[in-house]
Amino acid sequence: SQTIHQWPATLVQPVGSPLSLECTVEGTSNPNLYWYRQAAGRGLQLLFYSVGIGQISSEVPQNLSASRPQDRQFILSSKKLLLSDSGFYLCAWGPSYNEQFFGPGTRLTVL
Amino acid sequence: AQSVAQPEDQVNVAEGNPLTVKCTYSVSGNPYLFWYVQYPNRGLQFLLKYITGDNLVKGSYGFEAEFNKSQTSFHLKKPSALVSDSALYFCAVRDMGEGGFQKLVFGTGTRLLVSP
Numbered sequence: 001s002q003t004i005h006q007w008p009a010t011l012v013q014p015v016g017s018p019l020s021l022e023c024t025v026e027g028t029s030n031p032n033l034y035w036y037r038q039a040a041g042r043g044l045q046l047l048f049y050s051v052g053i054g055q056i057s058s059e060v061p062q063n064l065s066a067s068r069p070q071d072r073q074f075i076l077s078s079k080k081l082l083l084s085d086s087g088f089y090l091c092a093w094g095p096s097y098n099e100q101f102f103g104p105g106t107r108l109t110v111l
Numbered sequence: 112a113q114s115v116a117q118p119e120d121q122v123n124v125a126e127g128n129p130l131t132v133k134c135t136y137s138v139s140g141n142p143y144l145f146w147y148v149q150y151p152n153r154g155l156q157f158l159l160k161y162i163t164g165d166n167l168v169k170g171s172y173g174f175e176a177e178f179n180k181s182q183t184s185f186h187l188k189k190p191s192a193l194v195s196d197s198a199l200y201f202c203a204v205r206d207m208g209e210g211g212f213q214k215l216v217f218g219t220g221t222r223l224l225v226s227p
Contacts, residue, residue, distance in 0.1 A: 032212075034214070042199075042219055042220050043217065043218070043219040043220055044155075044201070044217045046214060046215075046216075049212065049214060051212060057212065088152075090154055090155065092154075092155075098160070099145055099157045099160055099215075100155075100157075100215055101157065102147075102154035102155040102156070103154050104153060104154050105152070105153065105154050107152065
């Protein structure tokens with residue numbers, strides 16, 4: 001069966017510091033991968049998605065970037081965090097046309 | 112672009128009573144619709160989906176949803192609510208992104224509170 005992992009689970013970072021969140025998927029190959037941000041415990045905003053290694057599409061311009069160095073690894077990064085980057089970050093994987101499966105999330109607090 | 116709307120921020124229901132969480136959609140073509148649930152500080156869990164076929168879709172944990180084309184709705188229902196059903200519920204619709212890439216567009220979420 002497929003599983004999806006995210007780490008760290010929680011992170012507290014000062015403004016201006018770098019960020020690296022990691023997501024890995026097991027039990028499937030060539031998945032579509034997604035990064036979402038959920039602010040204030042409500043709506044989900046799609047940040048990035050990837051259909052393959054090195055292929056990243058950005059949904060909104062922002063202070064963040066994503067990379068996919070391996071088939072089942074998806075990384076969310078920032079060179080300098082802003083206060084507005086605080087939120088709950090969710091990674092998901094899925095077939096191209098169907099439901100998505102979410103990881104447990106990372107709670108990021110920027111102080 | 113495809114979209115869904117969840118008109119209620121919160122739904123309150125007593126345990127044992129039926130519950131309904133509303134969702135309406137706006138799509139071009141045939142809609143692919145989904146419901147997800149999120150428990151506190153957790154990722155989203157898939158509940159059910161409508162692709163084609165019967166308008167009444169059954170999903171996990173006793174939930175079901177009714178697809179209504181004339182009303183462009185896809186309301187989530189359960190005959191008898193449990194306190195453990197208290198969570199945040201998201202409706203979603205499939206959309207076509209850049210280059211034909213298919214993605215999900217989520218509603219703003221409805222918080223369900225089931226009281227004992």
